[in-house]
Amino acid sequence: MSVELRVQGVTVDFPVYSLGARSLKNRLLHRGGGGNIGRDADDRLCVRALDEVTLVFARDDRVALIGRNGAGKTTLLRVLAGAYEPTRGQVWRQGQTASLLNVSLGIDLEATGYENILMKGLLLGLTPDQIQERTGEIEAFTELGDYLAMPVHTYSAGMRLRLAFAVCTCGNPDILLMDEWFSVGDAAFVKKVRQRLEEFVDRTGILVLASHNLTLLKRICTKGVLLEGGRIKAIGSVEAVVDVYQRESR
Amino acid sequence: MPLWGLLAWQDIRSRYRRSKLGPLWLTLSMGLLVGLLGLLYGTLFKVDLVRYLPFLALGFVVWTLISNLTIEACRVFINAQSIITQMAMPLSVHVYRLVWRSLIIFAHNILIFVIIALALQIWPGWTGLLALPGLALLALNGVWVGLLLGLLSARFRDVPPIVESLMRIGFFVTPVMWMPEFLPQRAVLLELNPFFHCLEVVRAPLLGQSPALTSWLAVVGMTLAGWLATFLMYRRYRRYIAYWV
Numbered sequence: 035m036s037v038e039l040r041v042q043g044v045t046v047d048f049p050v051y052s053l054g055a056r057s058l059k060n061r062l063l064h065r066g067g068g069g070n071i072g073r074d075a076d077d078r079l080c081v082r083a084l085d086e087v088t089l090v091f092a093r094d095d096r097v098a099l100i101g102r103n104g105a106g107k108t109t110l111l112r113v114l115a116g117a118y119e120p121t122r123g124q125v126w127r128q129g130q131t132a133s134l135l136n137v138s139l140g141i142d143l144e145a146t147g148y149e150n151i152l153m154k155g156l157l158l159g160l161t162p163d164q165i166q167e168r169t170g171e172i173e174a175f176t177e178l179g180d181y182l183a184m185p186v187h188t189y190s191a192g193m194r195l196r197l198a199f200a201v202c203t204c205g206n207p208d209i210l211l212m213d214e215w216f217s218v219g220d221a222a223f224v225k226k227v228r229q230r231l232e233e234f235v236d237r238t239g240i241l242v243l244a245s246h247n248l249t250l251l252k253r254i255c256t257k258g259v260l261l262e263g264g265r266i267k268a269i270g271s272v273e274a275v276v277d278v279y280q281r282e283s284r
Numbered sequence: 285m286p287l288w289g290l291l292a293w294q295d296i297r298s299r300y301r302r303s304k305l306g307p308l309w310l311t312l313s314m315g316l317l318v319g320l321l322g323l324l325y326g327t328l329f330k331v332d333l334v335r336y337l338p339f340l341a342l343g344f345v346v347w348t349l350i351s352n353l354t355i356e357a358c359r360v361f362i363n364a365q366s367i368i369t370q371m372a373m374p375l376s377v378h379v380y381r382l383v384w385r386s387l388i389i390f391a392h393n394i395l396i397f398v399i400i401a402l403a404l405q406i407w408p409g410w411t412g413l414l415a416l417p418g419l420a421l422l423a424l425n426g427v428w429v430g431l432l433l434g435l436l437s438a439r440f441r442d443v444p445p446i447v448e449s450l451m452r453i454g455f456f457v458t459p460v461m462w463m464p465e466f467l468p469q470r471a472v473l474l475e476l477n478p479f480f481h482c483l484e485v486v487r488a489p490l491l492g493q494s495p496a497l498t499s500w501l502a503v504v505g506m507t508l509a510g511w512l513a514t515f516l517m518y519r520r521y522r523r524y525i526a527y528w529v
Contacts (some may be wrong), residue, residue, distance in 0.1 A: 048527060051439075112526075116372025119523035133371045140367070144298040153294055156287055157367065185301065 037129040037208040037239035039091040039114060044123035046084040046109055046264075083109040084120070085264040091240050091257075098251035098272045099244035100279050101261035107244040110261065111135055111211050114242060129208025129239055132158055137198045137216060147182030147189075147197055154201040168204045175230065176200045192220065199227065203234040210238040214245050215254075248276050288380035295385050307392045315396045318344055325461055334404050336463075341400050342487040343460040345393040346422075350482055351451050352386045353426040357433040358444035365529040375525060379430035383423055390419075397490065408492040418485030418495070421503050425482070428510040435521060438528040454479050478506055 084106045091097060099107045112118040113125060115133035140157040141150055151172055155165035173182060176196050178189075186194055199216050216231060217224075235241055235254065245251055251258070251272060258275025260268040268278040285293075300306035318341045326336040357379075361368060364378045401407070408415075437443040458479040459466075467474060474480050481502035488495040 049524070112369060115370060117369050118526050131372070135370045136366055139370055142294065142298050144301040145294065149294065149297070153291070156290060157371075162290075 037093045038126060039128075039209055039240050039242070040089070040126040041110075041113065041120075042088050042124050042126075044084055044087045044110075044113055044120040044125065045082065046106075046113060046118060047080040047121045048083050050079045050081060083264050084113065087123070087261075087264070087266055089259065089266075089269075091242070093239045095240050095257055096235070096255040096272075097240070097242045098255035098258045098275070099242060099261065100248075100251065100258060100275060101267075102283070105261040106264040107261055108135065108213055109264075111213055111242065111244055114209075115211050127209065130159060130206075131209040131211065132202075132205055132207035132238075133211045134202050135211065135213040137195070137202055141186060141194060141198055143187040144185055146185055147176075147178060150186055150197060151182075151201055154198065155204070158202065158205055159207075160205060172197075172200045172204055175226070192223075196223070200230075203230055206237055208239040210235065210241045212241070212243045215243065215247065215250055248280070252276060286380075288377045289384055291377075291381045292384035292388060295381070296388055307389060308395075310389065311392045311395050314344060314348070314393055315399070318396055318400075321461065329462065329466065331463065334406070338397060338400050338404065338406060338491060339463060339487070340461065341397045342490055343483065345390065345397060346483050346486045347455060347458070347460045347479075348393060349386055349390045349422065350479060351455070352389065353383065353422075354429055354433070355444075355448055355451055356382055356386070357426075357430040358437040358447050360430050360434040361438045361525055361529050362434075368526050368529050375434075375522070376427070376431070379427055379434065382430050383426040386426065387419075387423060406492070408490050411489050411492050411494055414489035414494060415486050418489060418503075421485060421507055422482055424507050425503070425510060428507070428514040432510070432514045432517060435517060435525055438525050439521075458483060478502065481506075 087106075087110065099110065101107050109118065111133070112135070113120055114127070115131060115135070116125065116127060117133070140154045142153060145153065148169070151169055152162065152165055155168075156162070160168075173179075176182070176193075178193060178197060181189060181193065182197075186197070189197070195216075202216075216227065232254075241255070243251065243255060255272045258268070258270060258272040259266060260275050260279050262282075267282075268275050296307060300309070303309055305312065318337070322333060322337045322340050325340070326333045329336070360378050360382050361375065367373060367378075368375070433443065433447060437447075454477075457473065458477055459474070460483070464474060464480075475498065481499040484495045484499040485503050488499070
């Protein structure tokens, strides 16, 4: 099956409702922050988070999304995931998509480890049978043992993250969207996590990873996209784009 | 079972995790309330307890369903914010989850009526089956109410508190504790109260009476009008919800 991820001329305007828009307007129109503030067709105040973004990704693309805070990285990931419908432009997504923008999504503290595996797996688009199949492997990886039968609120923060991480990375998605790389667990666990994560990424067709860790991006990714104020500032090989970014921020 | 069904059961399990009786606690406390209020108001209103207790029990149980559906509808998208902003999942999943959860709680609560009916040896007969289409209509209304109030509340955060206070008023102006025939004539106030009709299509059959035609028409009308309004709103505003929550 072909895997494809494409956005064309995507523009996202965030309407601003809260705060006294009138007085705010004066302050904001003098510019500040990374985004652009303007007005939409109905004369509402809005922030332009993405501006005419066009990108085409194909199988085996490992894309690094680079940019300062507020450059539009997360917004772009949400558009790619299909959560945000852009104000203008179009999105084509072919292939099962795993959106790991928030690793802990769907973790219920009152539920047991096993129940959380099920619920989180369902949210990731797995079927109950598939989850059943992978539970053994998750048990083995997390090393949580009998804890899995206990409510998650009895876990330490590190254990919770380990569980969430194990479930997140048990699938087989065609398209993988990530906001920041996982950093889970104690020193002994780090190696295991790294290995599992890299295997997981190897299995996926397209990876789009937003991060501020440039060394990591250069290691994992092949392509780079630099966003600035919602626009594509540079696109190309990850090394070239990182260079541009570093020159800019100096 | 579809995703929303599993999520709804998970909600129930989580909510009552550390209690032995689980959702039956709710049933128990409502049973106690019905028993005490039944005695008190039965005496105050001077009505026969055999008639008043089942009426009150059903009133409470059905009202709880209606009010749960309406009040929780306001937060249905706000609470699902992390899911909505992360992945492409139909928004209706969150509403179905809410409706299913409310129906599960209803199924627990209806035990109160069953026990009272057994104790007082009342039997609604075949008319009782009419409660099923009544309940189905309430669920259908629950879905559009969830979609519509969920959307409005995501945009205007004043909606949840407004709805909550309206529901509190609704409880007193709707014949939950008092019986419709206490009103001198069937007052206009009653016929214009949508909650009254919603209550009637489930309560009346279980008490062995066929609901008035006006009640059926009112509820069916609400369903149609509500769905139409919701459809129109969604055609225009659905795509904003992810940005609003």
